[in-house]
Amino acid sequence: MKMIVADDEYYARKALIKKISSINPEIEITGDFENGKQVLAYLREHPQGADVLITDVRMPEMDGLELTETLSKTDLKLDIIIVSGYTEFEYAKKAIAFGVRDYLIKPVNKEELQAALEKIEIRHRKYEEELNRVVQHQMIRRTVQYLSIEEILRNGEWTEEFLNPVFKKYQGREYRMTIIQADRQIIPTEQDKLERDLTEFAQEHCGSWFYFNRYQEYVLILFSGQGESSSFMENLNTFLLKKNAGWNLKLSAGTSGSYSQVPQLKKAYQEAVYAINQRLIDGWVNVYEFAGEFKPQNLLSKEKEVILREAIENQKAADANALILGLIKQCRDSYTLYITIIGIFNLLYRIYCKSDSIEETENEHGYLLFSFRSDLYNFKYLKEVNQYVENIVNLMCMEQGEKKYHYIIKEILDYIEKNYQCNISLGELAEHKYFMNSSYLSRLFKNEVGQTFSKYLMQFRIKKAASLLESNILKINDIAALAGYNDVSHFIQYFKKMYGCTPEEYRALQTNAN
Missing domain, CATH: 1.10.10.60 (Homeodomain-like)
Incomplete structure (x- = not known):
């Protein structure tokens, strides 16, 4: 602790310094001064030069109260103790109004001085502990945003660091996982406000939240008591409605079933993803709860598969896209939507293999780079899904000739953003995602981005x-x-x-x- 002393009486000042050193030898006296002006001049040059100021009231040029009042209007974090030979209450009252920590009467009693310094030291210790806690919390938040629930669960140290503290606090209670997403990029001021409100909401429902940047998702782990399921859903819906009413953005949430163990978080997360994907069908500003039992179906029947194949092989993109759009419109849940799109992609891959004389393996490849977890979850609206599939069909039908496929490069950059930790190959993207020549896609990427795929x-x-x-x-x-x-x-x-x-x-x- 660094301290400065102000008193116009030389011997009184030196005696006070000696008394302070005898109470706590570790206190560093960084300066002693005759009046308030000297103190201000020192602090202007050394804003970090003191943690504590002990000042006499009566001093020439600038007395202790005037000094205290001036310091109260600055940004300096300084604890002040006033010393005076006068016992008038007015001095004490003014000192307190200016944020003085203690008021001691001359001659200063060693025990009273020690008590005053100990109070300040305790306060400093608590402040430092709280500051360290806040800094550690912020550091954890910044680190976690680059991870995912699956990655944290795969690493024992990360699970212990990030997840176990939450579960230890609510040991034995069931939890539900909730994902909250916005339909657009949230600006920083909105994000700060949303995160403050999320913290309050999580505290009310006994839990915590994490932000994962890759999918711009807020993941909440909330522990509720028995019989609170319906009220929790109502409260979550009210929370989203308030957020949507205040801003020009839309929020949706998907929530899992109830679980009790840390390893079950992966399953809970998958359920929350499945639930929130329903926004593609039923729209935003809703809370979607995971349906325990569902029977998805592939709407691409054998008959329609034959029609779609003929349309693509005959380069009739409009007919192919009309059929696909009709299928997607028939989907009433996100599970059926996913299965139907996978069916379409499997067919496209078989056509691609045949047209390019590529040996078709036993495993179907439609799912390889289109998954419920990534691609479907990444779409905000159903029209984006339609456009995505339509672009692939147009590519296969070669109706766009030699046009530059700007949207493909944009999609690849977005794919890298979300999957950079995986083993990504431009050849696989070309063959299994866009059904086009890998050399052409490589040239296209370099022309659009200005550098090769591998370097980027x-x-x-x-x-x-x-x-x-x-x-x-x-x-x-x-x-x-x-x-x-x-x-x-x-x-x-x-x-x-x-x-x-x-x-x-x-x-x-x-x-x-x-």
Whole structure:
């Protein structure tokens, strides 16, 4: 603790300093002054020069009360103790109004001074503990946003760090997982307000929330007592309605069934995703609850499959898209929508294999790069799903000739954003997602982005790794894996090439900067 002393009486000032040192030798006296003006001049030059000020009331040029009043109007975080030979109540009242911590009467009693300093020390300790807690909390939030529930559960240390504290607090109680998404990018001011309200909502329902950036999703783990299921759904719906009423954006939520164990979080998350995908069918500003039993069906019958195949093989894109649009319109739940689209993609792949003389394997590939978890969940509206499938059909029918497929590159960049940790290949994207020549897609990507696919992916991964290195929570090898590198030495090599230093050196620089 750093302290400055102000008293116009030299011997009284030195005696007070001696008394302070005898009470606590670890207190550092950084300055002693004769009047308030000298104190202000010192603090202007050294704003971090003191934690505590002990000042006499009666001093020339600027007395203790005037000094205290002036300091109360600054941003300086300073605890002040007033010392006076006068016992008038008015002095004490004015001192308290200016935020003074204590008021001592001359001659200063050692026990009273010690008690005053101990109170300040306790307050400082509590403040530092709270500050460290807040900083740690913010660091965890920043780190977690680059992960996912599945990744956290696969790593024992991360589960212990991020999830177990929540479950220990509500041990033995059942929980439900809820996903909240917005239909557009939330601006920072809206996000700050939403997160404050989410914190309040989570506290009211005994739980916590996490933000995962890849899918711009808020994931809530909420513990409720018996018989609270209906009221929870009502409260969640009220919460969303209030948020939607106040802003020009739409929120939807999907909630899972009830569980009690940490490992069941993965299943709970899948259920919440399945539930919220229903917004594609029934619209936004709704709370969707996971249906325990469902019987999805592929609306692409054998008869319609024959018609669709003939339309594509005869390059009749309009007929093919009209049939597909009709099928999608018939879907009444997101499960049927998913199964139907997979059926369409499986057919497209078989046609692609036949036209390009590619050997078709036993496993169907429609699901390879179109999944309930990623692609379907990534769409905000059903018209986007229609457009996505329509673009693929148009490609296969070759109706767009030599046009540049800007939308494909946009989709690939979005795909990298959400799957950069996986083993991504432009060849697989070309063959199984867009049904086009991989060499052509490679040239298209370079023309649109200005660099090769592999270089863009490498730089994207390393930038994500740099963000994770700003905190000390994750190990270097964990960050390498999260960035998509199984070989740590390769990761370090690429990182040094891009940033001019190793990941450890980069982390040290960021830590010192903060």
